[in-house]
Amino acid sequence: GAMMDITQRKTFEESLQKLNERLDIRAKELALSNAELEQFAFVASHDLQEPLRMVTSFLSQLEKKYKPVLDDKGRQYIHFAVDGAKRMRQIILDLLEFSKVGRQELAGEKIDLNDLMGEVISLHRTAIEERDARIHVENLPIVFSQRAPLLQVLQNIVGNALKYTHKDVIPEIFVSASESKQEWTFAIRDNGIGIDAEYFDKIFIIFQRLHAKDEYEGTGMGLAIVKKIVENLGGKIWVESEEGRGSTFFFTILKAEKI
Numbered sequence: 001g002a003m004m005d006i007t008q009r010k011t012f013e014e015s016l017q018k019l020n021e022r023l024d025i026r027a028k029e030l031a032l033s034n035a036e037l038e039q040f041a042f043v044a045s046h047d048l049q050e051p052l053r054m055v056t057s058f059l060s061q062l063e064k065k066y067k068p069v070l071d072d073k074g075r076q077y078i079h080f081a082v083d084g085a086k087r088m089r090q091i092i093l094d095l096l097e098f099s100k101v102g103r104q105e106l107a108g109e110k111i112d113l114n115d116l117m118g119e120v121i122s123l124h125r126t127a128i129e130e131r132d133a134r135i136h137v138e139n140l141p142i143v144f145s146q147r148a149p150l151l152q153v154l155q156n157i158v159g160n161a162l163k164y165t166h167k168d169v170i171p172e173i174f175v176s177a178s179e180s181k182q183e184w185t186f187a188i189r190d191n192g193i194g195i196d197a198e199y200f201d202k203i204f205i206i207f208q209r210l211h212a213k214d215e216y217e218g219t220g221m222g223l224a225i226v227k228k229i230v231e232n233l234g235g236k237i238w239v240e241s242e243e244g245r246g247s248t249f250f251f252t253i254l255k256a257e258k259i
C-alpha cells in the first residue's frame with residue numbers, strides 16, 4: 001500500500017512540475033507577444049502621423065486653390081476625404097495613447113478624489129452646460145495612486161456618461177466610493193441609454209463600439225485605455241447596466257499603507 005502511495009505521489013509531482021514548466025513558457029511567450037504588440041502600436045501610430053499630415057495638408061491645398069473650379073460633387077468628395085483623415089488622426093492619437101499606458105513609471109502620490117472630480121467636471125463644463133447635466137459627487141476618499149492616469153480614467157467614464165444619454169432626458173450622474181479592507185471601489189452611475197449584457201466585456205476591447213459614428217462620435221478606444229490604466233494600477237473594472245435605463249461603471253484602487 002505504502003509503495004503504491006509513493007509511486008502515485010511521484011507521478012503526481014512530476015506532472016505538476018511539467019505543468020508548471022509549460023505555464024512558465026506560456027507566460028514568457030505572452031509577455032513577449034504583449035511587448036511586441038505594444039511596440040507595434042507605438043511605432044505604427046507614430047509613423048502613420050507623418051503621411052497622414054501630408055494627405056490632410058494637400059487636401060486643404062486642393063480645396064483652397066481649386067474650390068472655384070470644382071463642382072458640388074468635387075467639393076463634397078474633398079469634404080469626405082478631410083473627414084476621413086480627421087477620424088484617422090484621432091484613431092492614431094488614441095492608439096498612441098493606449099500604447100503609452102504604463103510605459104513610464106510614475107511616482108505615487110496622495111490624491112484627494114474630490115479635487116480630482118472637480119477637475120473632471122471643469123474639463124467637461126461645455127457638455128455639462130449644453131445638456132444641463134447634474135453631477136452628484138458623494139464625499140470621496142484620499143487615495144495613494146497616480147494622478148494623471150486616474151484623472152484620465154474618471155474623465156473618460158464621466159465623458160461617456162455625458163455622451164451616451166437619452167436626448168430628451170436630463171443626464172444625471174452619481175459618483176460614489178465604497179471601502180473594503182484592501183481596496184476602494186468607485187462607482188459612476190448614469191441614467192443614459194445603457195448597454196446590453198452581451199456587450200459588458202466587449203466595450204473594454206480596443207476599437208469595439210456599439211454605435212455608428214454619426215450616431216455617437218468616438219473611436220472605441222476610451223474604455224480600452226481606461227481598463228489598461230486601472231489594471232496597471234492593480235485594480236479591476238466592470239460595468240453593470242440595464243438597456244434603456246442607465247449604466248454603472250465600477251473600478252477599484254488598491255489601498256496603500258502609505259497614507
Ligand code: ADP
Nearest residue numbers: 160161164194203209210218219220221222223
Ligand atoms: P467610444 O466612446 O469612443 O465609442 P469607448 O471605449 O469609450 O469608446 O466606449 C465603447 C462603447 O461602450 C461605446 O461605443 C458605447 O457603445 C459603450 N458605452 C460606453 N460608456 C457608456 C455609457 N455610459 N452608457 C452606454 N454605453 C456606453
